[in-house]
Structure formats: C-alpha cells, structure tokens
Amino acid sequence: MPMNNNSFLARVWHLYYDGFRSMSLGKTLWAIILIKLFIIFIVLKLFFFPDFLKQHAGDDKAGYVATELTGRMAPDKSITK
Amino acid sequence: MLQNLFLSIDAATIDWSRAQFALTAIYHWLFVPLTLGLAVIMGIVETKYYRTKKAIDKGLLSDESAADFWRRAAKFWQKLFGVNFAMGVATGIILEFEFGTNWSNYSWFVGDIFGAPLAVEGIVAFFMESTFVAVMFFGWKKVSAGFHLASTWLTGLGATISAWWILVANAWMQYPVGCAFNPDTMRNEMVSFAEVALSPFAVSKFCHTVTSSWIIGAIFCVGVCCWYLLKKRHIKLAIESMKIGAMVGLVASLLALITGHKSAQDVAEVQPMKLAAMEALYRGGTDVGLTAVAWVNPFCQPDYTTEYEAPLKIEMPCALSFMATNDIHGYVPGIYDILKGYTTPDGKVEPSLDEKIARGKTAIAALADYRKAKAEGADEATLSTHLSQLTANMKYFGYGYIRDKADVVPFIPVNFWAFRIMVGMGCVFLLFFLVIVLIAYKIPFLTVFTRRLLATFGLLPETEADSYDMTALPAWHYWAAIALIPLAYIASESGWLVAEFGRQPWTIQDMLPTWAAVSDLQSGSVALTFFLFLILFTTMLAVEISILLKQIKKGPDEG
Numbered sequence: 202m203p204m205n206n207n208s209f210l211a212r213v214w215h216l217y218y219d220g221f222r223s224m225s226l227g228k229t230l231w232a233i234i235l236i237k238l239f240i241i242f243i244v245l246k247l248f249f250f251p252d253f254l255k256q257h258a259g260d261d262k263a264g265y266v267a268t269e270l271t272g273r274m275a276p277d278k279s280i281t282k
Numbered sequence: 283m284l285q286n287l288f289l290s291i292d293a294a295t296i297d298w299s300r301a302q303f304a305l306t307a308i309y310h311w312l313f314v315p316l317t318l319g320l321a322v323i324m325g326i327v328e329t330k331y332y333r334t335k336k337a338i339d340k341g342l343l344s345d346e347s348a349a350d351f352w353r354r355a356a357k358f359w360q361k362l363f364g365v366n367f368a369m370g371v372a373t374g375i376i377l378e379f380e381f382g383t384n385w386s387n388y389s390w391f392v393g394d395i396f397g398a399p400l401a402v403e404g405i406v407a408f409f410m411e412s413t414f415v416a417v418m419f420f421g422w423k424k425v426s427a428g429f430h431l432a433s434t435w436l437t438g439l440g441a442t443i444s445a446w447w448i449l450v451a452n453a454w455m456q457y458p459v460g461c462a463f464n465p466d467t468m469r470n471e472m473v474s475f476a477e478v479a480l481s482p483f484a485v486s487k488f489c490h491t492v493t494s495s496w497i498i499g500a501i502f503c504v505g506v507c508c509w510y511l512l513k514k515r516h517i518k519l520a521i522e523s524m525k526i527g528a529m530v531g532l533v534a535s536l537l538a539l540i541t542g543h544k545s546a547q548d549v550a551e552v553q554p555m556k557l558a559a560m561e562a563l564y565r566g567g568t569d570v571g572l573t574a575v576a577w578v579n580p581f582c583q584p585d586y587t588t589e590y591e592a593p594l595k596i597e598m599p600c601a602l603s604f605m606a607t608n609d610i611h612g613y614v615p616g617i618y619d620i621l622k623g624y625t626t627p628d629g630k631v632e633p634s635l636d637e638k639i640a641r642g643k644t645a646i647a648a649l650a651d652y653r654k655a656k657a658e659g660a661d662e663a664t665l666s667t668h669l670s671q672l673t674a675n676m677k678y679f680g681y682g683y684i685r686d687k688a689d690v691v692p693f694i695p696v697n698f699w700a701f702r703i704m705v706g707m708g709c710v711f712l713l714f715f716l717v718i719v720l721i722a723y724k725i726p727f728l729t730v731f732t733r734r735l736l737a738t739f740g741l742l743p744e745t746e747a748d749s750y751d752m753t754a755l756p757a758w759h760y761w762a763a764i765a766l767i768p769l770a771y772i773a774s775e776s777g778w779l780v781a782e783f784g785r786q787p788w789t790i791q792d793m794l795p796t797w798a799a800v801s802d803l804q805s806g807s808v809a810l811t812f813f814l815f816l817i818l819f820t821t822m823l824a825v826e827i828s829i830l831l832k833q834i835k836k837g838p839d840e841g
Contacts, residue, residue: 212424220420226361226833227419230368233825240818241372241379249811250379253386253801263468264653266390270468271650273798274643275685 294805296796299384302812304782306376308775309819313370313826315774318445318492319499319530320363321438326526328356332431353422355519358838359503360418360434365833367415367441369826374448376815384808388789388799393469395461395478396451403447410440445495446488453484455790456781457552463676465652465669486548487781490541493534494774497711500531501770504718506834508763511753516837521722521752528718535712542708543605549784550606550614553791554632555690556784558617559697561602562592566616568627571597572605575702580695583688586617592698617691633678635687638792642682645675680793689795692786700779707773714766722752 224231258265331352337343378400381389417425417433425433454460460477461470472478504527510520550557557563562578563570564586576592578584584592600610607613613626623634633641652668684690720732736742743756787795 216420216424217416219424220416226829227364229829230365234368234371237822238372241375245376245811245814246379249807249814250383252382253384253803254382254390257386257802262390263466266387266468267649267653269387269802270391270798271646271653274646274682275639277643 293797295384295803295808296800298805298808298812299380299800299803300796302384302808302815303377303380305812305815305819306373306380307778307782309815309823310370310373310377311775311778312771312823313366313373314445315495315498315771316366316502317363317370317441318438318495319497319502319534320359320366321441321499322496322530323499323503323523323527324356324359324363325435325438326530327352327359327523328431328434330522330526331356332427335427351518351522354838355523356434357422358519359523361833361839362506362830364415364419365826365829369822369829373822384801384803385789385799386801388794390468391470391794391799392790393461393464393467394472395454395458395470398472398475399447399450399454399479403444406440406447407444410443411437414440442492445492446484449488449491450479450481450484452781453481453487454478455788456487456785457481457483457548458790458793459483463672463679465649465672466656483548483552486541486545490538490545491777493537493541494708494777496534497531497538497708498770498774500527500534500715501711501766503527504531504715505764505767508760509834510837511755512757512760512764514753517753519838524718524752525722528715528722531711531715532719535708535715538708539712542705546605547608553785554615555617555620556692556697556780557606558615558620559692559694559784560701560780562694562698563602563614563616564592564618565590566614566619566624568603568611568613569600570602570606570612570614571599572601573597573698576698578695578698580699582695583691584694586691586694587621617694621687621690635681635684635690638678638681639684641675641678642680642684644682645672645679646682648672648675676793678792680788680790680795680798683795683798689787692784696783697780700776700783704773704776704780707769707776711766711770711773714763 221227254262254265331349334343334352335349338346338349414433414436417430418437421430421433458470459481460472460474462473463469464471478484504524507520507524507527510516511524546557549560558566561573562576562584563573564584573592574596576595578592602614603612604610613628615624615626615632620632621635623632623637625631648668648671652665652672655664655668681690717732717736720728721736723729733742737744742759785791787797789796789799
C-alpha cells in the first residue's frame with residue numbers, strides 16, 4: 202500500500218532521507234564515525250579486549266573471582282611505616 | 283605515582299592498566315564537556331532566533347534580517363556542536379572494554395550496580411540523542427520553529443542525562459551505597475536503585491561536572507568570537523554570540539563555585555584522605571586554613587609522617603575548615619591523623635589504619651571460610667557465623683589487601699597541584715567572564731567604569747577607555763581569550779585528576795584496591811594496547827581539531 206505523503210511515518214522518512222542526501226560536512230563526519238566504530242568494535246574488541254573471565258573462568262566465574270580475591274589478601278606481616 | 287611501571291610483571295600490569303584507563307578517560311573527557319557546554323550556547327542562540335521570528339510574525343518587529351541572522355548563528359554553533367559530537371561518539375565505550383579485560387575482578391565484584399545506570403544511559407543516549415539530533419540538523423525546513431527549538435534543547439538535555447548516569451556509576455565507586463555484597467555470587471547487588479541514582483555524592487558530582495562543562499562551552503564560544511573580531515570577520519555574529527557565551531560562562535562559573543563547595547564537603551565526609559592529599563595536609567585539627575601556595579615537589583611524595591606541614595605554606599585562615607564542614611572551626615583530619623585514627627570534636631571515632639587492615643583481613647578470611655564451608659556442605663549455624671563476621675567487617679574489606687601503609691596515601695603532588703590549577707583557573711574564568719559581560723552588555727555606568735578600571739591598570743589603551751566598541755581592542759586581548767580555550771581543558775582535566783588520583787588506591791572506595799581489582803594479565807599486552815590507543819586517540823584528536831578549525835574559518839553558512 203503506498204505511503205501517504207502527509208502521514209507521520211512518511212514525514213519521518215523524508216526527514217531522514219532528505220537530511221542524509223543533502224549532507225555535506227555530515228558525510229565526512231559519518232565516514233569518521235563508521236571508521237571509528239569499525240576500529241572500536243571489530244579491531245579492538247575482537248583482537249585486543251577479550252572477556253577475561255569468559256576465557257579464564259569458564260562457567261564458574263564467581264568461584265574464579267573468589268579464589269582471586271581471597272588469594273590476593275595481604276600476608277599477616279604487613280610492612281608498616 | 284606509577285612506580286611499578288618497569289618492575290615485576292604483576293605490578294607493571296596494574297600501572298599499565300591504570301595508565302590506559304586514565305588515557306582513555308582523559309581523551310573521552312575532551313569531547314564531553316564541549317558537547318554539554320555548546321548545547322547550552324546553541325540552545326540560547328536558537329531561542330533568540332525563535333523569539334525574534336515570533337516577534338516578526340506578530341508584527342512587533344519589522345527587520346526580517348534579524349531572524350535570518352539568528353537562524354544562521356544557531357546553525358553555525360550547531361555545526362560546531364555536531365563536529366564535536368561526532369568525534370566523541372563511542373569513545374567512552376572503550377572504558378567498558380577495559381573493565382572486562384583489564385579489570386575483570388572489579389567488573390565482577392561491582393556486579394549489577396553499573397549495569398542499570400549504564401543501560402539507562404545507553405537507551406537515553408540512543409533514543410533521545412539520535413532522534414533529536416536528527417531533527418536539529420535535518421529539520422530546519424521540515425518541522426515547525428517551536429518543535430525544532432525543543433529538539434535542540436532536548437539534544438542537549440539528552441547528552442546531560444547521559445552524563446548523569448555515567449556520573450552515578452562513577453560516584454558509586456567513590457561512595458558505594460545502595461548495595462549489598464553477596465558472597466555466593468561474589469557480586470555487589472543493588473538493594474536500592476534510588477540510593478544509587480540519587481546518592482548525594484552523585485548529585486554533587488553531576489552538578490559540578492555539568493556546570494564546569496558549561497564553562498568550557500562558554501570559553502570556546504568566546505574564543506571563537508574573539509578570533510573573528512581579530513580577523514574582522516562576522517563581526518555581528520561574534521559580538522552577539524560573545525554576549526551569550528560570556529553570560530553563560532559567568533553564571534556557570536558562579537554555579538561551579540557553589541557546586542564545587544558542596545563537592546568538597548562530600549569529599550571531606552566520605553574521602554578524607556583525598557581532601558588531605560589535595561591540601562597536602564599532614565596534620566589536621568580545627569580552624570584549619572586553606573593552602574593558597576606551598577612548596578610541594580611535583581615529582582616526589584612528601585614525607586607526611588615526619589613533616590608537620592608543606593614548606594613555604596601561605597594559607598587563608600580557617601578556610602579549609604569552612605570548605606569541608608561549613609564551619610570555620612570545623613575539624614579536618616590530616617594524612618597522619620587518618621593513618622593513626624582520630625576522634626572528631628563531636629565524638630565521631632575513625633579507626634586507625636592498623637585496625638582497618640585487621641578488620642579487612644577478618645572480612646576476607648570470613649569470605650574464604652564461608653565459601654569453603656558452603657562447598658563442604660556445612661550446617662547453617664557455621665555458615666551464619668562466617669557470614670556475620672563478613673558482614674560486620676565488610677566496610678573495611680579492601681583494607682585486607684593493604685601491604686604497606688603508604689599504599690593508602692594517594693600521590694600528593696598530583697592532587698595538590700591539579701586542585702590548585704582547577705581552582706585557580708576557575709577564578710580566572712570568573713573574572714574573565716565578568717569583565718566581558720560588563721563591557722559587552724553596555725550597562726550604564728558599569729561598562730564605562732570597568733573600561734576605565736582596565737585602562738588604569740594598563741589593560742586597555744586610554745583612547746579606548748570611554749568607548750563601547752568591542753572590535754577595536756588591542757590584538758593581545760583577543761589572543762588572550764583564544765588562549766583560554768586550552769587552559770579551560772587543562773582546568774577541566776585537572777578536576778578529573780583530583781577526583782580519580784585522589785581516591786587511589788581504591789577502584790571502589792575502601793572495598794577494592796587496584797591490585798585486587800586488576801586481571802592476571804601480562805603487562806606487555808596492556809602496554810601494547812596503551813600505545814595503540816595513544817596513536818589512535820592522537821590521530822582522532824588531530825582530525826577533530828582540523829575539522830573544527832576548518833569550519834570556524836569557514837564561518838556561518840550564507841543564506
């Protein structure tokens with residue numbers, strides 16, 4: 202069914218469609234945003250920022266963190282100043 | 283400060299992770315304040331357009347070019363806002379990646395406390411900002427002037443609400459409230475969303491952060507205007523925008539002063555060590571003065587245990603007591619007092635560090651015993667004993683990780699000097715905006731008085747003293763205003779240095795120090811991503827500055 206040009210949805214569509222089409226500086230900014238998102242979500246997240254607990258703790262994340270946190274307690278003989 | 287950088291693997295991991303987080307946060311904070319500040323400027327400029335247009339429509343004003351001028355001015359400031367907004371998009375998400383990789387113990391321990399505020403922030407940011415930003419940029423000829431104006435203000439409001447939720451998360455780390463630790467899941471669980479979202483620490487932090495961001499927007503606006511006046515271009519836009527920028531800056535500076543005072547009181551109450559480090563206050567007491575200047579070596583930690591106070595100290599009598607407690611005779615503990623424990627004049631007893639460490643160790647041991655007993659199927663009474671021991675000492679849980687008493691004292695020079703840069707620059711900005719408002723608004727008597735005063739001190743040529751002309755000032759006046767832009771960023775980042783360095787070693791105040799929060803990673807991998815970020819961020823910043831300068835040089839679009 203053809204969309205009525207005066208309907209709310211049609212006006213919203215035209216707002217975005219015409220806006221994106223008539224961008225000048227915006228095109229550069231969008232290109233930068235997309236490159237940035239690619240670097241952040243594809244390069245950095247996938248290759249440099251794995252979920253540490255998922256890799257090392259398996260299903261028992263609470264158990265792993267408990268071992269870490271109780272194991273790192275300072276020894277009884279603390280250095281004093 | 284970062285003394286572990288080249289030492290053992292574990293220690294280096296902590297410092298590289300801290301350095302990486304600081305780098306990311308500092309970079310992210312280059313964009314956020316300008317977004318929040320320019321949102322106010324562009325909102326006011328468009329409101330001027332709307333009111334002028336309405337006056338013309340009603341026949342109250344005949345000059346139609348006035349509305350056109352304000353429309354072009356609004357579009358110009360929105361364009362600069364858009365560049366900054368686009369460059370800042372998603373830079374904060376990297377901090378969340380770092381939580382999951384470098385700070386996995388912390389991330390798990392924080393539990394769902396961060397989840398709710400960050401989820402709300404994500405939803406608000408996506409829906410509010412993406413909807414109203416689109417209307418603001420694409421809707422000039424598509425929607426009514428009133429709806430467009432509302433969209434412009436709502437864009438700014440959306441960004442400000444986003445900041446609220448991020449600051450709620452940050453405030454919780456500084457003052458953990460509204461939660462309970464669950465030893466079975468090893469997570470802090472939210473017991474009161476209202477307590478977390480409306481924590482007094484979060485409210486103060488939000489108000490101070492947002493008002494100081496408005497200062498950045500105002501300084502940027504005035505700086506850009508001064509550049510146009512220097513180049514004798516877009517004179518009307520420069521003068522009219524400067525008036526708005528200066529007034530926003532003046533109001534924001536006064537508000538930042540008030541909210542800063544409230545923030546200092548919160549810090550005094552829940553993070554006394556941070557306040558003592560900010561002031562290099564080694565021995566506290568009542569009627570404590572605020573240090574105006576003192577010699578604190580910027581590169582080494584002073585010996586706060588043997589020195590009574592920082593050398594060459596000049597102070598404002600009783601001002602620190604007033605700043606911290608609202609009472610000029612109020613008690614403010616120094617670093618030495620906090621380590622030894624103290625009792626305030628109203629009878630509040632703060633335990634010594636030794637006692638806190640002992641209680642922290644009891645809490646951690648009780649946690650280990652509880653989990654072991656539970657795994658072995660122990661009876662309820664045994665579990666309950668361990669649990670009550672844990673609950674009774676949970677407040678000092680993090681102190682069980684303290685190996686050296688010096689570890690609980692933040693690096694004093696950074697806190698001391700960053701605080702002075704922030705406050706000092708804040709005073710300069712207040713004076714700067716006051717002078718601009720007085721000379722730009724042509725207020726009878728006051729404007730001439732201000733100009734004559736400036737001339738008396740040699741800050742204005744005698745020939746210009748009785749003039750109202752903003753375009754014929756000596757060039758160094760305009761350059762000085764432009765130079766304030768980077769100084770405003772330095773002041774703003776200094777504020778964050780105080781907030782974050784001052785709470786060291788705690789990732790969560792009194793609950794989790796950095797060396798317990800960090801993941802068991804190889805320091806080399808963290809160092810690699812640190813330098814990767816350094817290159818990426820520097821490139822992005824260079825691109826942004828280049829685009830912004832190009833758009834400023836281009837000026838407002840014609841027609």
